[in-house]
Amino acid sequence: MTIVEEEESKSRKEMKYESNNNTEHNNINNNNHNHSKNGTSNGHSKEENGKTEGGLNKQEMLRIIIQSLHQMGMSKSAKLLEEESGLELKDPSLITFFDSIENGKWEDAKSFFSKIEFKSEKDKKDANRLLFTQIFMELLDEGKVDEAFQVLRKDLNPVEEEDYDESIQKLPLLLLCTNQKQLREKGEWNGTGSETRSVLSQNIRNNLSPRYLMKEKRLEELLKQSLQYQVSNCLYHNTSDSIESNSLYHDHQCSKSELPTKCIKILKCHTDEVWYLEFSHNGKRLASCSKDSSIIIWDEDHFNNDSSQNKSPLSKEMILRGHTGGISRIAWSPDDSKLISCGTDFEVKIWDTENGEIIKAIDLHSNVVNTCCWHPDGNRFITGGDDKVVYLHDLESGEEPLRMWKINRITDLAILKNDKIVMLSEKKILITDINSDSTSFTILKDSWPVTSLELSKDGINLLVRNIPSEDLHLWNLEEQRITKRYPMDKKQSRIIIHPCFGGSNESFVVSGNEDSTIDIWHRERESHLLTLKGHTAVVNAVKWNPNHRKMLASCSDDGTVRIWG
Numbered sequence: 422m423t424i425v426e427e428e429e430s431k432s433r434k435e436m437k438y439e440s441n442n443n444t445e446h447n448n449i450n451n452n453n454h455n456h457s458k459n460g461t462s463n464g465h466s467k468e469e470n471g472k473t474e475g476g477l478n479k480q481e482m483l484r485i486i487i488q489s490l491h492q493m494g495m496s497k498s499a500k501l502l503e504e505e506s507g508l509e510l511k512d513p514s515l516i517t518f519f520d521s522i523e524n525g526k527w528e529d530a531k532s533f534f535s536k537i538e539f540k541s542e543k544d545k546k547d548a549n550r551l552l553f554t555q556i557f558m559e560l561l562d563e564g565k566v567d568e569a570f571q572v573l574r575k576d577l578n579p580v581e582e583e584d585y586d587e588s589i590q591k592l593p594l595l596l597l598c599t600n601q602k603q604l605r606e607k608g609e610w611n612g613t614g615s616e617t618r619s620v621l622s623q624n625i626r627n628n629l630s631p632r633y634l635m636k637e638k639r640l641e642e643l644l645k646q647s648l649q650y651q652v653s654n655c656l657y658h659n660t661s662d663s664i665e666s667n668s669l670y671h672d673h674q675c676s677k678s679e680l681p682t683k684c685i686k687i688l689k690c691h692t693d694e695v696w697y698l699e700f701s702h703n704g705k706r707l708a709s710c711s712k713d714s715s716i717i718i719w720d721e722d723h724f725n726n727d728s729s730q731n732k733s734p735l736s737k738e739m740i741l742r743g744h745t746g747g748i749s750r751i752a753w754s755p756d757d758s759k760l761i762s763c764g765t766d767f768e769v770k771i772w773d774t775e776n777g778e779i780i781k782a783i784d785l786h787s788n789v790v791n792t793c794c795w796h797p798d799g800n801r802f803i804t805g806g807d808d809k810v811v812y813l814h815d816l817e818s819g820e821e822p823l824r825m826w827k828i829n830r831i832t833d834l835a836i837l838k839n840d841k842i843v844m845l846s847e848k849k850i851l852i853t854d855i856n857s858d859s860t861s862f863t864i865l866k867d868s869w870p871v872t873s874l875e876l877s878k879d880g881i882n883l884l885v886r887n888i889p890s891e892d893l894h895l896w897n898l899e900e901q902r903i904t905k906r907y908p909m910d911k912k913q914s915r916i917i918i919h920p921c922f923g924g925s926n927e928s929f930v931v932s933g934n935e936d937s938t939i940d941i942w943h944r945e946r947e948s949h950l951l952t953l954k955g956h957t958a959v960v961n962a963v964k965w966n967p968n969h970r971k972m973l974a975s976c977s978d979d980g981t982v983r984i985w986g
Contacts, residue, residue: 480508480632483502483508484508485639485640486640487502487503487506488510488635488640489638489639490502512537514536514537517529518530518534518536518537521533522622522625523615523619523622525559527556527559530552531552534552537629539628540629540630544629548625548628548629549576551621551624554577554589555618556576557573557592558608558610558613559613560572561596561598561604562601562605562613563613569596577589577592594607595607595608644669645664648664648669649664651667651672651673651674652664652667652673655673655674655675656943656950657675657678657680658675658928659925659929659970659971660925661925661926661970679970679971680929680950680951680971681953681971681972681985681986682951682985683986684953684984685984685985686983686984687981687983688723689982690717690738691709691711691981692711692715693711693712693713694711694712694713694747694958695711695978696711696747696748696750696962697709697748697750697751697919698751698962698964698974698982699964700964700965700974702753702755702756702757702967703967703968704966704967704969704972705720705968706718706719706721706757706774707719707721707724708760709982710748710750712748713747714746714748715744715748716741716748716760716762717738717740718738718741718760718774725972739777740777741762741777743770743772743782744764744770745768746764746766746767748765749763749764749789749790749792750764750790750792750793752793752802754795755795755798758774759771759774759780759799760772761793761794763786763790763792763804765789767784767788767789767806767808768782768784769782769786769793783804783812783820784820785804785822786804786806786812787808787810788806789806789808790804790805790806790807791806791807791831791833792831792832794836796836797836800815800817801823802814802815803834805831806831807830809827809831810826810827810828811828811831811834811844813825813855824855824856824858826853826858826860828844828846828851830847832845832872832873833845833871833874835874835883837852837876837880837898839880840854840855841854842855843874843883843898845872847871848867848868848869849866849871850864850865850867850885851863852864865896865901867885868887868890869888870888871887871894872888873919874886875920875921877922877927878922880898882895882896882898883895883896884896884920884922886917886918886919886920888914888915888917889914891908892907892908895930907930907949908947908949909934909940911936914935916959918932918934918935918960918961918962919961919962920932921963921965922944922965923941928944928945929941929942929944929950930942930944931963931973933956933977937956937958937959937960937977938952938954939954939963939975940952940953953973953975956977956979956983957977957979960976960977971986972984
């Protein structure tokens with residue numbers, strides 16, 4: 422075949438394709454025309470019961486897709502879909518109806534009213550009443566009393582008792598008004614014009630069928646909701662990435678590998694039981710305290726090396742000595758520059774975390790000091806213990822406390838953002854104002870003695886552990902009730918164990934156990950996810966690194982601190 426013949430052949434093929442394409446396009450138009458004859462009015466398909474294989478409304482899906490195509494700049498594709506489906510994103514009848522209201526063309530408004538869909542028959546009657554009330558008022562405003570009377574008699578006179586509305590009762594009295602001023606005062610009417618017509622349009626819109634009221638970017642919103650639902654139901658989701666980073670091509674699902682599942686470091690510098698530990702707020706340092714009367718501050722180089730299971734060199738450790746008894750609790754100041762400690766020697770000490778020196782020592786308690794915490798201002802702090810006294814101190818003052826409360830034995834406490842103190846005593850959670858000497862408390866009663874707590878970052882939820890108990894309790898402090906329970910297959914009988922929140926958005930709950938294991942639950946679903954094994958004695962406390970989503974630290978009566986990742 423010659424080049425000329427090839428070009429002629431190609432031309433004939435193109436003409437044939439164009440002819441077939443035109444035929445197909447005409448068939449679509451003819452089908453649309455026939456469809457209109459067979460039951461389509463105003464461009465809207467009458468297949469209201471049309472469902473997809475999944476049971477979704479086809480019309481709603483198509484309108485949402487059409488809207489999305491327009492918003493993505495694909496208007497030609499959107500118009501082709503409108504033609505093929507017989508659906509239009511914007512109902513021309515509705516547009517004309519509201520244009521007629523805006524321009525006061527009441528005959529046109531009445532004509533198109535019958536072509537509009539409403540939520541229910543009652544909504545349609547309400548909209549009809551609103552429309553004719555506006556017509557009635559405008560006729561009176563123009564001095565056309567006879568015409569207004571006819572509207573009242575024919576269009577606003579309810580046929581059935583359930584259609585009666587109290588607003589109609591006032592309308593006949595307005596016929597007696599002699600001027601516009603009187604009409605507007607008695608009828609609470611702002612006169613004919615754009616203001617009252619705009620109010621009418623908005624009130625009628627509230628009664629319209631949902632198909633007219635589609636939100637902007639509806640498909641995008643639905644897809645985001647789907648992604649959020651998948652993420653919220655993913656038991657192992659542990660990232661702060663936005664949901665938009667997830668692919669739409671497949672369902673979202675994380676594996677257990679997103680959680681700390683193995684021990685990556687064992688720290689062995691304490692010589693006795695390790696009772697508590699806590700990460701600094703920036704997550705770069707870890708402090709642990711022990712029955713051996715020492716506090717060790719570990720630099721991140723000691724616990725951030727996944728490759729080693731062994732104790733790191735001591736060159737970057739800081740060991741704080743000064744207590745004469747076991748240290749039950751430590752807490753970092755808000756800026757991590759100081760550390761507070763308390764223990765069985767009845768003493769409270771404030772440490773400089775840069776040089777390890779004691780900044781302040783307090784000897785007010787007459788028995789074991791179980792707990793201590795900082796106020797968010799970084800200057801004040803609170804202590805409490807077995808002597809049934811809670812003290813509020815500050816760094817500037819001497820040993821004399823700013824305030825004190827005499828209560829029962831306190832096992833744990835925390836300060837809320839609204840300057841409230843929450844304290845655990847026996848079976849009670851006590852809440853009071855930090856700036857008040859009052860002994861009046863808000864009291865939340867648990868079913869078992871509450872021994873330890875962890876406050877969520879938002880200050881709303883309180884995780885507590887009980888003795889004895891078969892589950893952990895999550896209290897909502899605003900609702901003042903237990904909202905979640907995390908079941909354990911082992912009872913806690915005698916030892917105070919400190920649980921914690923952890924992971925991205927505090928999505929998990931963690932607790933050690935007397936049998937040397939650690940359990941992790943999904944916070945919202947209350948589902949048990951995994952058990953960590955490695956310690957050889959009671960696990961006294963667990964803490965999740967605030968800036969490392971897969972790092973968990975634990976301490977035990979076996980004398981070790983373990984890092985999990």
